[in-house]
Amino acid sequence: xxxxxxxxxxxxxxxxxxxxxxxxxxxxxxxxxxxxxxxxxxxxxxxxxxxxxxxxxxxxxxxxxxxxxxxxxxxxxxxxxxxxxxxxxxxxxxxxxxxxxxxxxxxxxxxxxxxxxxxxxxxxxxxxxxxxxxxxxxxxxxxxxxxxxxxxxxxxxxxxxxxxxxxxxxxxxxxxxxxxxxxxxxxxxxxxxxxxxxxxxxxxxxxxxxxxxxxxxxxxxxxxxxxxxxxxxxxxxxxxxxxxxxxxxxxxxxxxxxxxxxxxxxxxxxxxxxxxxxxxxxxxxxxxxxxxxxxxxxxxxxxxxxxxxxxxxxxxxxxxxxxxxxxxxxxxxxxxxxxxxxxxxxxxxxxxxxxxxxxxxxxxxxxxx
Numbered sequence: 001x002x003x004x005x006x007x008x009x010x011x012x013x014x015x016x017x018x019x020x021x022x023x024x025x026x027x028x029x030x031x032x033x034x035x036x037x038x039x040x041x042x043x044x045x046x047x048x049x050x051x052x053x054x055x056x057x058x059x060x061x062x063x064x065x066x067x068x069x070x071x072x073x074x075x076x077x078x079x080x081x082x083x084x085x086x087x088x089x090x091x092x093x094x095x096x097x098x099x100x101x102x103x104x105x106x107x108x109x110x111x112x113x114x115x116x117x118x119x120x121x122x123x124x125x126x127x128x129x130x131x132x133x134x135x136x137x138x139x140x141x142x143x144x145x146x147x148x149x150x151x152x153x154x155x156x157x158x159x160x161x162x163x164x165x166x167x168x169x170x171x172x173x174x175x176x177x178x179x180x181x182x183x184x185x186x187x188x189x190x191x192x193x194x195x196x197x198x199x200x201x202x203x204x205x206x207x208x209x210x211x212x213x214x215x216x217x218x219x220x221x222x223x224x225x226x227x228x229x230x231x232x233x234x235x236x237x238x239x240x241x242x243x244x245x246x247x248x249x250x251x252x253x254x255x256x257x258x259x260x261x262x263x264x265x266x267x268x269x270x271x272x273x274x275x276x277x278x279x280x281x282x283x284x285x286x287x288x289x290x291x292x293x294x295x296x297x298x299x300x301x302x303x304x305x306x307x308x309x310x311x312x313x314x315x316x317x318x319x320x321x322x323x324x325x326x327x328x329x330x331x332x333x334x335x336x337x338x339x340x341x342x343x344x345x346x347x348x349x350x351x352x353x354x355x356x357x358x359x360x361x362x363x364x365x366x367x368x369x
Contacts, residue, residue, distance in 0.1 A: 016332055017366035021349070022081050025360035026069065026096070028351035030104030030183060030289065030340035035111055038074060039342065039349060039362070040084075042115070044101035045069035046357040047092025055133070057091065057125055061098055064091040066133045070101035072115060072142065072155070075362060085142065085155050089117060089132040096357025100180070104340065105142070108186040112206075113142040115157065116181040120197055123168035123179050137164025137179050139193055139204055161204040163195055172200035172215035175238070183244040183289060185251060192251045192271075194241040201241060201253050201271055213251065214269070214277045216241055221262045226309040235260055241269075243289035243301070243341075252280060254287035254300055261286055261308040268300065268321070281321045283328050288316075288354075291343045293367060296323030299348060301341045305333065314355070318348065318365070332365060343367070 027044035034040065048054035048067035056065040070088030073081050092099035100118045107113045119126060119137035126137055140157040164179035171177060178197035185192050190205040192213060201213040216239030223229040238258035245252045251273075255266040266284040269277040286303040293299060298321040305317035318332040318341070339354025346367050353360035 018332075019364045021079065021362045021364055022075055023359060023361045025073070025351070025353070025362070026071070026357050027090075027092070027099040027101070028339055028354055028360035028362065029102065030116075031342045031349060031351055031362065032105050032107055033342060033344050034107045034113070035109065037344065038076070040105050040107075041073050041075060041340075041351060041362055042102040042105050043071040043073060043083075043360070044099035044103065044118070045071065045088065045090025045092065046096035047090050047094075047099055049096060049357075055128075055130060057121060057128070059091075059120070062093050064093060064100065066091055066129055068132050070099075070117070072102060072105060085115075085157065087132060088157075089129075089136050091120075091133075091136070092357070098355050099357070100136070103181060104183045106184045106186055106191065108191075112186075114160065114184050114186070114191055115140045115142050116163070116184050116193060118180045118182065118196075119164050120178070120180040122177045123164040124177070126164055135159075137181060138162055139181060139184065139191075160208045161193075161202075161210050163193055163198075163202060163210075166202060166210045166212075167195060167198040167200070170212065172198060172202075172212045173217060173239075174215075175199065175218070182242050185244040185246045187246040187251055187273075188249065192244050192246070192253075194244045194253060196240045196242055196256065199239045199241065201244070201251065203273065213273060214253070214271050216253075216255070216269070216277070219265075221260055221265060224260045224262065224307070224309065226307070227260065237262065237265065243287060243291075245290050245292055245298070247292050247296075252290060252292075252298065253277070254284070254290045256286050256288060256303065261304070263306055266302075268298070280325050281328060284319060286316075288338060289340045291341045291348070293343050294345065297321065298323075299331070299341060299343065299367075300328065301335075301338050301350065303338060303354075318350070320368075331368065
């Protein structure tokens with residue numbers, strides 16, 4: 001059952017006001033509202049989905065095989081779901097789990113929309129992939145396709161920026177070449193894209209020009225007990241920026257962090273273009289996405305609230321940082337493998353089951369005052 005692990009964050013409090021809006025999604029990730037208040041959600045797909053003789057690449061979590069099962073879906077107010085973009089690239093294991101594909105969608109007030117396609121590979125590996133794999137690691141523009149029936153909503157994509165190509169040419173963090181375009185957020189004069197593989201925040205102009213806003217370096221962290229290493233062993237931990245939000249002239253960037261995924265080590269940075277990043281909030285764990293409420297409170301969605309090792313992996317939480325910063329407050333506990341968050345009015349919309357091929361969901365939560 002999709003929401004069997006949902007629970008209220010504060011012991012003794014009333015049950016959370018949670019509604020399941022849609023189930024049956026394939027590795028759902030980021031989501032956003034357009035100017036008409038319609039909710040869109042990205043699906044990273046199911047990889048090759050059993051197709052014969054797929055092209056496959058080795059990955060840290062196992063082999064990933066390419067298919068055209070990624071999608072962008074629209075969730076209508078009557079509860080129905082329409083996949084308005086299909087055939088997008090997806091790399092996933094033979095069982096369709098842990099897919100890499102469409103990661104996020106963003107809209108600006110002028111009706112423009114941008115879509116990120118992940119890669120999670122060395123940029124050169126993309127060159128070994130056939131179509132649609134060549135679209136991976138890019139920022140795409142999503143536009144209305146007027147070539148078909150006027151009465152049928154049909155969308156098409158156009159390449160705007162090569163996020164993986166920027167990593168290959170510039171390597172902002174100076175580490176191993178790796179790129180995985182994640183969250184995208186519009187700001188003044190363009191949009192910011194978090195490259196989780198490249199540990200960087202990039203800025204893309206409407207003309208597709210790319211620049212580096214910030215690079216996030218490694219930190220040394222104690223090895224967790226699950227690693228069975230000698231006491232005092234320190235390990236390098238990457239930043240892995242994921243969620244991005246924009247407010248009042250600044251981008252806010254949240255960390256997933258890398259191994260050893262130390263509990264409480266994830267931070268949210270405030271990035272003002274032209275200035276060094278500053279820490280806005282800390283004390284979080286494996287944050288995958290963030291969103292501001294209308295009152296200025298910032299909500300952080302944790303993929304795992306405690307340890308990424310063992311049965312608690314994927315038991316996430318929704319945290320709140322009050323306007324102006326401060327210690328994170330637990331709002332919703334035991335969220336099932338969350339992937340993305342969008343806020344409209346007093347409601348938060350979350351994707352759950354974000355690493356599974358057939359039973360991902362979109363849920364709605366009434367936020368506290």
